[in-house]
Amino acid sequence: MNQRVPAVSAAPAAAPALSWWRLFTSTDHKSIGLTYMGVAAVFLVLGGLEALVMRLQLAVPNNHLLVGEAYNRFLTMHGTTMIFFVLLPLLLGFTNYLLPLQIGARDMAFPRLNAFSLWLLVGGGLLLYLSPFTGSPSQGWFSYAPLSETAFTPQRGVDLWSVALIVSGYGTTLTAVNILVTGARLRAQGMLYRRLPMFAWMAWVNGFIILFALPCLTAVLMMLEVDRLLGAGLFTRGDPVLWQHYFWLFGHPEIYLLILPAWGIISEIIPVFSRKPIFGYEFVAWSSVAIAFLSFAVYAHHMFAVGLGWPVDLAFGTTSMLIAIPTGIKVFNWLATMWKGSVRYTLPMLYAAAFIVQFTFGGVSGVTFAVVPIDWQLTDTYYVVAHFHYVLFGGSLFAVLAGLHYYYPKFTGRFLDERLGRWGFWLNVIGFNGVFLVQHLLGLMGMPRRVYTYPALSGWEALNLFSTVSGFVLGVGLLVLLVNLWRSRTHGAVAGPDPWNGWTLEWLSSSPPRRENFVALPPLHSRRPLWDLKHPDDMDHVRPPRHDRQGRPIRDEEREHR
Amino acid sequence: MSAFPVFDPASSLARPITQLTSITFWLGLGVFLLVAGLLSWFMWRYRHRGAGGEPAQIFGNTRDEVGWILGAVALVGVLLFLTVRVAGQSSPDTAGPNPDVYVTAHQWYWAFRTPGGAETAGELHIPAGRRVLLDLTSADVIHDFSVPQLARKIDVIPGQHNRLWIEAAKAGTYAGECNEFCGPQHAWMRFRVIADDAASLAGAGPDSPAPTLVAGSAAAHGAQVFREVQCSACHAVQGQTSDFPHDGAVGPDLTHFASRQLMAGGVLTNTPANVQRWLKHTQQVKPGARMPTLPLSDQEINDLSAYLEALK
Numbered sequence: 001m002n003q004r005v006p007a008v009s010a011a012p013a014a015a016p017a018l019s020w021w022r023l024f025t026s027t028d029h030k031s032i033g034l035t036y037m038g039v040a041a042v043f044l045v046l047g048g049l050e051a052l053v054m055r056l057q058l059a060v061p062n063n064h065l066l067v068g069e070a071y072n073r074f075l076t077m078h079g080t081t082m083i084f085f086v087l088l089p090l091l092l093g094f095t096n097y098l099l100p101l102q103i104g105a106r107d108m109a110f111p112r113l114n115a116f117s118l119w120l121l122v123g124g125g126l127l128l129y130l131s132p133f134t135g136s137p138s139q140g141w142f143s144y145a146p147l148s149e150t151a152f153t154p155q156r157g158v159d160l161w162s163v164a165l166i167v168s169g170y171g172t173t174l175t176a177v178n179i180l181v182t183g184a185r186l187r188a189q190g191m192l193y194r195r196l197p198m199f200a201w202m203a204w205v206n207g208f209i210i211l212f213a214l215p216c217l218t219a220v221l222m223m224l225e226v227d228r229l230l231g232a233g234l235f236t237r238g239d240p241v242l243w244q245h246y247f248w249l250f251g252h253p254e255i256y257l258l259i260l261p262a263w264g265i266i267s268e269i270i271p272v273f274s275r276k277p278i279f280g281y282e283f284v285a286w287s288s289v290a291i292a293f294l295s296f297a298v299y300a301h302h303m304f305a306v307g308l309g310w311p312v313d314l315a316f317g318t319t320s321m322l323i324a325i326p327t328g329i330k331v332f333n334w335l336a337t338m339w340k341g342s343v344r345y346t347l348p349m350l351y352a353a354a355f356i357v358q359f360t361f362g363g364v365s366g367v368t369f370a371v372v373p374i375d376w377q378l379t380d381t382y383y384v385v386a387h388f389h390y391v392l393f394g395g396s397l398f399a400v401l402a403g404l405h406y407y408y409p410k411f412t413g414r415f416l417d418e419r420l421g422r423w424g425f426w427l428n429v430i431g432f433n434g435v436f437l438v439q440h441l442l443g444l445m446g447m448p449r450r451v452y453t454y455p456a457l458s459g460w461e462a463l464n465l466f467s468t469v470s471g472f473v474l475g476v477g478l479l480v481l482l483v484n485l486w487r488s489r490t491h492g493a494v495a496g497p498d499p500w501n502g503w504t505l506e507w508l509s510s511s512p513p514r515r516e517n518f519v520a521l522p523p524l525h526s527r528r529p530l531w532d533l534k535h536p537d538d539m540d541h542v543r544p545p546r547h548d549r550q551g552r553p554i555r556d557e558e559r560e561h562r
Numbered sequence: 563m564s565a566f567p568v569f570d571p572a573s574s575l576a577r578p579i580t581q582l583t584s585i586t587f588w589l590g591l592g593v594f595l596l597v598a599g600l601l602s603w604f605m606w607r608y609r610h611r612g613a614g615g616e617p618a619q620i621f622g623n624t625r626d627e628v629g630w631i632l633g634a635v636a637l638v639g640v641l642l643f644l645t646v647r648v649a650g651q652s653s654p655d656t657a658g659p660n661p662d663v664y665v666t667a668h669q670w671y672w673a674f675r676t677p678g679g680a681e682t683a684g685e686l687h688i689p690a691g692r693r694v695l696l697d698l699t700s701a702d703v704i705h706d707f708s709v710p711q712l713a714r715k716i717d718v719i720p721g722q723h724n725r726l727w728i729e730a731a732k733a734g735t736y737a738g739e740c741n742e743f744c745g746p747q748h749a750w751m752r753f754r755v756i757a758d759d760a761a762s763l764a765g766a767g768p769d770s771p772a773p774t775l776v777a778g779s780a781a782a783h784g785a786q787v788f789r790e791v792q793c794s795a796c797h798a799v800q801g802q803t804s805d806f807p808h809d810g811a812v813g814p815d816l817t818h819f820a821s822r823q824l825m826a827g828g829v830l831t832n833t834p835a836n837v838q839r840w841l842k843h844t845q846q847v848k849p850g851a852r853m854p855t856l857p858l859s860d861q862e863i864n865d866l867s868a869y870l871e872a873l874k
Contacts, residue, residue, distance in 0.1 A: 068746035068747060068849040068850040069746040069849070069850055072745070072746060138746075140743050142743075144703075144704060144742075144743065146702070146703050146704070147703040147743070147744060147745060151702075152669075152703055152745060153745075236720075239721070240703075240704060240719060240720060240721070240722075241722070274608070274617075275610075275616050275617050276617060276618075276619060276620060277619055277620075277621050279621070279622050279623075280621075280622035280624075280627045281621070281622065282622075283622070283627050283631075305706055305715055305716055305717045305741070305742075306717045306719070307716055307717060307719070307724040310649045310650065310653045313649070314645065314646060314649055317645060321638045321641060321642060322638065324634065324638060325631065325634045325635060325638060328593075328630070328634045329627070329630065329631060329634070331597055332597075332627075332630045333627070335597065335600050335601060335604060336622075336623075336626065338601075338604040338605070338608055339604055339608065339620075340608060340617055340618060340620060341604075341608050341617050342609075342611070342614070342616070342617045343604065343605055343608050343609050343610055344609075344610045345605075345609065345610075353601060353605060356597065356601055357597070357598050357601060360593075360594055360597045360598070361594055364590040364591075364593055364594050365590070367586070367641070368583070368586050368587070368590060371582060371583075371586050371641055371644070371645045372645055372649050373578070373579040373582055373583075373645065373648045373649055373652050373653075373714065374579065374582060374583050374586060376579065376652065376653070376714035376715055376716075377568050377576075377579055377583065377710055377714060377715065378568065379715070379741070380706060380708075380715075380741040380743075381741065444566050444568050444569070445565060445566055445567070446567050446568070446708075446710055446737070446739070448708075448739055448740070448741045448748070448749075449743075450743040450748060451748055452746075452748075452749045453749050453750075454749065455752075455828070457565075458565060459565055535616075538619075
């Protein structure tokens with residue numbers, strides 16, 4: 001085992017008691033955070049099974065398992081589930097759990113509102129999965145008008161689908177308010193903005209993205225319902241493209257909303273397991289702010305084929321390329337954090353490394369879409385499917401898995417089983433890349449996305465079959481992970497409050513933390529209060545000023561390698 | 563029809579995109595390999611080696627960071643320059659001239675009409691070596707017109723007339739398909755662009771009507787069935803009289819059906835056996851298709867297919 005001996009002696013953690021009544025009525029941010037994750041796990045199983053059935057249909061050409069409309073129902077439910085009821089709750093769960101702990105607060109700013117948000121999201125999820133009883137939605141998670149209008153998709157399930165998103169969207173918007181107020185007002189004394197842990201920074205910036213993006217979705221869903229239920233014809237007699245403007249003005253920031261907290265998690269894990277502070281704190285933090293702004297200025301890159309005219313396309317192509325710069329900064333800062341460090345091969349670190357590789361791949365293929373003429377050729381092919389799964393699954397979800405392995409001892413007081421964890425890791429990495437790497441090639445071969453079948457053309461058959469088989473490897477990997485999460489809760493090795501020798505405040509509280517989080521807080525003079533406690537002779541803020549080769553002083557918090 | 567149509571352009575409109583794609587891919591691969599290489603190297607080189615104190619605490623280096631920001635800016639600058647140069651070349655001005663072909667997308671087939679009125683479905687005939695201006699609109703939902711070897715793709719939107727230049731440098735058959743999710747049969751909304759050296763557009767004109775049928779033949783009987791079961795309510799056959807006062811704009815125009823290679827959006831090749839299979843099991847062959855499975859006898863199906871295969 002590569003895990004470190006606990007720095008603080010471990011009190012034997014009691015097995016976490018599962019009281020259903022407490023679960024449903026709790027306003028404690030930790031309970032709410034974990035419930036978010038539990039809900040996400042349920043939906044992950046549903047969305048994952050839907051994906052496997054779709055991959056079975058696509059395994060061979062001209063298959064008859066799920067034909068036409070039936071396939072489109074799975075397509076719609078899979079996309080909606082994964083975006084709104086898996087990734088989003090997972091990240092909101094982490095934010096809820098960690099933000100107050102990291103900033104030294106007792107709870108979120110509005111605990112009851114917080115519980116309300118959670119149950120709105122759960123209610124939305126239930127509505128979504130009630131929709132099959134009134135005719136499953138089959139218009140795709142993007143629900144393009146006029147296909148989503150009554151004339152072409154008459155079943156009532158579409159209305160339930162939009163109400164589900166409106167309801168859960170309200171929950172998420174309220175959470176954003178909660179996050180913003182918590183981050184702004186509840187920081188412990190000495191926890192300045194420039195000393196916030198990286199995850200807290202990105203989760204907080206994310207609050208702004210949610211606050212401005214989700215109302216666009218709510219608005220456009222209401223417009224769709226005005227069309228569907230009242231026959232207004234906003235997108236039929238009016239302009240069908242209007243839907244896309246609103247939808248992507250929400251939809252693109254949504255992608256960053258799903259990746260920013262994930263970056264935050266990675267920015268916590270890499271420093272701790274490299275035993276070095278994050279390289280270039282300011283750059284990493286401010287690049288998140290830049291991305292938050294830019295994310296709203298790139299939305300029309302989903303619409304390069306609409307025929308807006310190439311000058312408009314180029315304008316949005318330019319902003320889309322610009323977003324590669326702050327994103328690239330982060331990747332290189334993570335690498336530089338490992339440089340001259342002491343890298344430990346723990347499960348969280350392995351997942352973080354896989355994240356960097358896969359996310360970079362997805363980011364690079366994202367840049368190819370910012371190059372407008374390439375988008376004119378490749379948009380709406382499997383190349384897009386491959387690209388965004390690399391960002392959202394290989395990126396965002398792998399970061400969440402890294403975070404789960406990292407924070408599991410904090411959540412439960414116990415470690416995840418190392419052997420099962422490694423099996424899960426390798427199955428996930430091999431399965432994931434097997435499914436989606438070859439889909440880039442399918443896209444280049446011209447296979448359109450969202451098709452339920454395809455002609456028997458050379459190359460298409462073998463690659464699709466390979467993708468499907470890998471899908472089952474991935475499914476087994478995730479299953480192993482879920483078993484591990486469930487089993488280690490009572491069977492894992494006892495971890496203690498600070499199993500990884502961390503530096504941020506959450507590792508000061510017991511594992512799992514007491515109701516009020518902290519007994520007492522140490523003085524906060526730097527970004528790494530626990531480092532200061534553990535290294536009284538080498539505290540971050542009292543290091544002697546150093547000078548570079550030219551004799552110029554270097555700022556306190558910077559220890560040069562020269 | 564090539565395995566990687568994006569890398570096998572057959573026109574002066576698609577070629578610059580291919581070059582740009584190759585350059586971008588190589589640049590992207592370089593960046594990816596740099597990151598993956600550095601990661602692997604650091605993971606190995608700086609791995610934890612047993613006991614020992616903490617490594618030197620390095621908080622950052624402004625010069626390094628400004629360095630890789632400038633690197634990224636330079637890379638983006640190069641890409642941007644290339645993008646601007648190619649965008650205009652591959653999407654030339656469409657204002658001014660009258661379109662050569664009017665394209666209407668339907669759930670789920672493509673209709674191609676010349677200004678003269680000749681209409682065909684699923685197959686677009688263009689002269690090789692000349693640019694052809696398309697006017698594209700949709701009869702129902704948003705579709706997307708994509709022939710990667712000949713031009714960029716463009717969405718086909720109801721109530722909006724997008725225009726697109728396409729060109730085939732040499733004679734040949736090029737695969738096209740719908741790329742925008744458009745409902746149950748999005749998978750089977752394929753078409754072919756056939757470039758001939760002879761300068762003909764879209765197909766035969768309206769002045770070459772359907773052939774006369776030998777009285778008493780199966781085909782002549784099929785023509786009668788065609789009228790009686792009101793196929794002509796949805797399908798037009800030019801030169802074929804119809805008692806049903808409908809312009810036949812719901813289903814594909816069948817005037818020169820027999821000269822087409824594929825049918826039903828590319829699901830089937832056009833053979834008498836397949837036509838019969840289509841008429842007998844329409845909804846199984848193409849579930850969700852707007853054409854119902856008609857209650858026809860085997861005799862009627864046989865005659866109808868004889869008639870359709872006579873429409874040269």
